[in-house]
Amino acid sequence: MVTTPALLDELAWRGLLQQHTDGLPAALQAGPVTAYCGFDPTASSLHVGNLVPVMGLVHLQRAGHRPIALVGGGTGMIGDPSGRSSERTLQDLDTIRANAEALRGQLSRFLDFDGARGAQLMNNADWLASLSLLDFLRDTGKHFSVNYMLAKDSVKSRLEGGISYTEFTYMLLQAYDYLELHRRAGVTLQLGGSDQWGNITAGLELIRRTTGGEAHALTLPLITNADGTKFGKSTGGGSVWLDAERTSPYRFYQFWMGADDRDVPQWLRFFSLLSRDEVEALDEAVRTEPHKRAAQRALADDVTARVHGADAARIAREVSALLFEKGDATALSAGALAALRAEIPFATWALPADASTEIAGGGLVDVAEALMQLGLAASRGAAKRVLEQGGVTVNGARLTATDRTVSRERLLPGGYLLFRKGQREYGLLQVP
Numbered sequence: 073m074v075t076t077p078a079l080l081d082e083l084a085w086r087g088l089l090q091q092h093t094d095g096l097p098a099a100l101q102a103g104p105v106t107a108y109c110g111f112d113p114t115a116s117s118l119h120v121g122n123l124v125p126v127m128g129l130v131h132l133q134r135a136g137h138r139p140i141a142l143v144g145g146g147t148g149m150i151g152d153p154s155g156r157s158s159e160r161t162l163q164d165l166d167t168i169r170a171n172a173e174a175l176r177g178q179l180s181r182f183l184d185f186d187g188a189r190g191a192q193l194m195n196n197a198d199w200l201a202s203l204s205l206l207d208f209l210r211d212t213g214k215h216f217s218v219n220y221m222l223a224k225d226s227v228k229s230r231l232e233g234g235i236s237y238t239e240f241t242y243m244l245l246q247a248y249d250y251l252e253l254h255r256r257a258g259v260t261l262q263l264g265g266s267d268q269w270g271n272i273t274a275g276l277e278l279i280r281r282t283t284g285g286e287a288h289a290l291t292l293p294l295i296t297n298a299d300g301t302k303f304g305k306s307t308g309g310g311s312v313w314l315d316a317e318r319t320s321p322y323r324f325y326q327f328w329m330g331a332d333d334r335d336v337p338q339w340l341r342f343f344s345l346l347s348r349d350e351v352e353a354l355d356e357a358v359r360t361e362p363h364k365r366a367a368q369r370a371l372a373d374d375v376t377a378r379v380h381g382a383d384a385a386r387i388a389r390e391v392s393a394l395l396f397e398k399g400d401a402t403a404l405s406a407g408a409l410a411a412l413r414a415e416i417p418f419a420t421w422a423l424p425a426d427a428s429t430e431i432a433g434g435g436l437v438d439v440a441e442a443l444m445q446l447g448l449a450a451s452r453g454a455a456k457r458v459l460e461q462g463g464v465t466v467n468g469a470r471l472t473a474t475d476r477t478v479s480r481e482r483l484l485p486g487g488y489l490l491f492r493k494g495q496r497e498y499g500l501l502q503v504p
Contacts, residue, residue: 078135086341090266090291099288107132107261108140108253113148113171117315118178121304123343128263128292130182139191140257141179143172146200147245178314196249212248215281243271250275254287266291298334314379321380322415325388328372333358336367344374387411401468401490409488417499419445435477446491446499458493465492
């Protein structure tokens with residue numbers, strides 16, 4: 073039998089338990105429950121801000137319960153007003169469907185869909201798209217007074233600036249989802265962010281009034297950074313996506329490596345599956361040896377491997393070690409070199425049209441010309457000066473003022489040469 077500590081205590085020590093209905097501990101004690109959490113398909117990818125509810129479902133399944141990830145193909149056409157100060161841009165049905173399909177693939181990296189407690193992916197468009205307005209008003213709307221809805225934070229916070237009737241009805245649509253899942257799949261628990269409490273409890277009320285059944289709510293905290301910046305934004309201000317085409321595995325890895333020492337203990341608890349003993353040992357490492365960034369590295373390894381796979385995490389770790397820890401360029405794997413092309417200035421070696429096909433001294437690549445092609449020097453004169461100052465390395469080996477060419481023997485696998493100017497400026501040259 074599943075016991076309460078398997079879920080609630082796990083969420084509590086990780087800081088993931090915000091609030092729950094009074095009867096939830098007893099319901100969990102009685103045996104496995106089926107629970108759901110909804111995901112908005114207004115983009116074709118989840119971002120790291122979505123990982124808190126995703127991890128809530130992960131812990132729920134690990135405790136022996138059955139998770140349902142509900143993709144909001146229907147409600148995504150309306151838009152949830154929770155946490156918003158303005159109206160959402162409405163999307164067309166084809167876009168919503170394509171986004172919903174993309175989210176299915178990303179959620180499958182976290183949840184096990186096999187076995188008796190296997191997760192399910194469902195889409196509320198399956199019942200909302202065919203729901204008539206008259207049926208909805210008669211069977212759902214009649215159970216909620218306008219005063220009840222106005223008292224909910226998701227609506228109350230928008231009254232001064234204005235809220236459309238479209239978004240005003242979102243609460244009832246989410247309540248209807250809970251009722252439908254209760255009937256179809258025996259769902260008795262909904263998870264969501266703390267800003268979803270009002271919407272979730274509306275679902276409890278609808279289930280009670282229409283079926284007399286018992287259902288519960290559990291909310292997770294909204295995450296904020298210690299420095300006051302918004303969680304989930306890259307250094308450039310954009311969202312950090314789970315889609316490798318939007319945010320490369322290296323940049324995804326680097327987001328976690330860049331965690332503030334004040335944030336990383338919480339992030340380890342929220343986003344990794346490391347044990348309590350492992351997390352607390354990393355807490356100590358942050359306090360005693362913060363410069364080693366062991367906690368950040370453990371976090372980046374764990375989350376990147378789950379989102380992008382172990383190979384992508386290894387490659388991201390190689391690239392990160394090279395660029396930020398001056399790792400050994402000659403030890404880079406072919407995959408790391410290919411990933412590096414997308415992260416630093418890259419050029420394919422080509423002699424200028426007026427140059428001889430033979431470089432003086434028999435070398436393969438003219439260093440000054442390579443620096444110019446990579447944007448690391450504005451002119452041959454500037455390249456010569458930085459060489460004379462000892463500021464250029466190739467594949468980790470420092471060049472001297474007399475090293476004006478690079479031989480074929482220096483090429484890395486794939487025909488690459490890694491140039492570094494100064495401490496942090498890199499460029500990758502590929503010789504055909």
